[in-house]
Amino acid sequence: MRPPPEECPTCGAAAEPGQEYCLDCGARLVPARRLGTLGRTWEHRLGRYPGDWVFSSLLLLLVAAGSATAGIVAGGDTTTAGGQRTVVAISPVVTAPPAPPAPSTTTAPATPAPAPRPKPRPKPSGPIQWPARNGFTVVLASIPDRGSGRVDALAKAKLARSKGLRDVGVLVSGKFASLHPGYFVVFAGVYDSLEEAQTAATRALSRYPNAYAREIAR
Numbered sequence: 705m706r707p708p709p710e711e712c713p714t715c716g717a718a719a720e721p722g723q724e725y726c727l728d729c730g731a732r733l734v735p736a737r738r739l740g741t742l743g744r745t746w747e748h749r750l751g752r753y754p755g756d757w758v759f760s761s762l763l764l765l766l767v768a769a770g771s772a773t774a775g776i777v778a779g780g781d782t783t784t785a786g787g788q789r790t791v792v793a794i795s796p797v798v799t800a801p802p803a804p805p806a807p808s809t810t811t812a813p814a815t816p817a818p819a820p821r822p823k824p825r826p827k828p829s830g831p832i833q834w835p836a837r838n839g840f841t842v843v844l845a846s847i848p849d850r851g852s853g854r855v856d857a858l859a860k861a862k863l864a865r866s867k868g869l870r871d872v873g874v875l876v877s878g879k880f881a882s883l884h885p886g887y888f889v890v891f892a893g894v895y896d897s898l899e900e901a902q903t904a905a906t907r908a909l910s911r912y913p914n915a916y917a918r919e920i921a922r
Contacts, residue, residue, distance in 0.1 A: 711796075712728065712731055712733060714726065714729050714731040714806060715729040715731070717726050717729070718734055732872060740874075744807060754886055755843055766829075781865035820883065830858075831858060831862075831872060831873040831874045832871055832872065832873035833863040833873060833875075834873060834875045834891075834894070834920060835894060838919070838921040838922065839895055839896060839901070839919075839920055840892050840894075840895040840896070840897060840898050840900065840901035840917060840918065840919050840920065841880075841891040841892065841893055841894055841895065841901060841917070841918060841920055842891060842892045842893055842901055842904050842905045842915050842916070842917055842918075843889055843891055843915065843916055843917075843918045844860065844869075844872075844890045844891065844892055844908070844912050844914075844915055845857070845860050845889075845890040845892070845912075845914070846887045846888070846889050847860070847888045847890070848878070848886060848887060848888075849876065849877075849878075849886055849887060849888050850886075853888050854874075854888055856888075857874045857888035857889075857890050858874060860890045861873065861874050861890050864890065864892060867911055867913075869892045869893075869908065870892070870893065871892060871893045871894060872890070872891070872892045873890075873891055873892075874888055874889065874890055874891075875888075875891060875920070876887050876888065876889075877889050879922070880920055880921060880922055881918060881921055881922060882918075882919050882920075882921040883920070891918075891920070892904070892908065892915075898919065901918070902917040903918035904917070905917045
């Protein structure tokens with residue numbers, strides 16, 4: 705290798721000894737190393753030789769291209785050693801059926817059961833008995849207890865029930881200290897006070913003018 709010039713042959717700028725490139729125009733001051741006859745032929749045809757590194761780069765590019773080509777060929781070859789081609793089976797895509805609709809949780813409103821009808825108060829089949837206690841009542845009639853007195857008293861009690869009076873009965877006056885003995889007494893209602901009995905007697909006067917309130921005590 706010859707020593708570098710003292711100035712750039714391209715632009716004439718001053719150069720230091722050992723300087724490879726011009727600091728002003730960038731031209732190479734030291735000739736590039738050549739790879740024998742190939743380098744000299746390159747420089748003769750193209751006028752400028754870039755250096756021996758270009759052959760190393762070309763060699764690497766060739767190696768890389770060859771590796772890529774071999775990989776493509778190997779990947780595309782599906783023929784086996786016996787000459788048969790490999791068939792790859794692909795399962796068909798099956799669409800799942802739609803899920804059934806969720807059952808409705810809405811329930812119909814319950815129909816309220818009809819309220820039971822109150823049972824009608826049974827009508828007494830006959831005259832009632834006086835209860836085992838003292839109280840007050842409305843006397844409708846007093847019939848002597850001789851002859852047909854009992855039959856007449858029961859008939860009057862039945863007639864009073866048919867006219868709408870409640871709790872109608874017949875008692876024997878001799879069994880009660882508050883009454884004169886010797887009569888069948890036709891009465892209506894059992895009350896706890898004389899005032900209640902008098903109020904009931906006033907309501908019965910339109911049908912029984914002789915009705916009055918009386919205490920019944922044993």
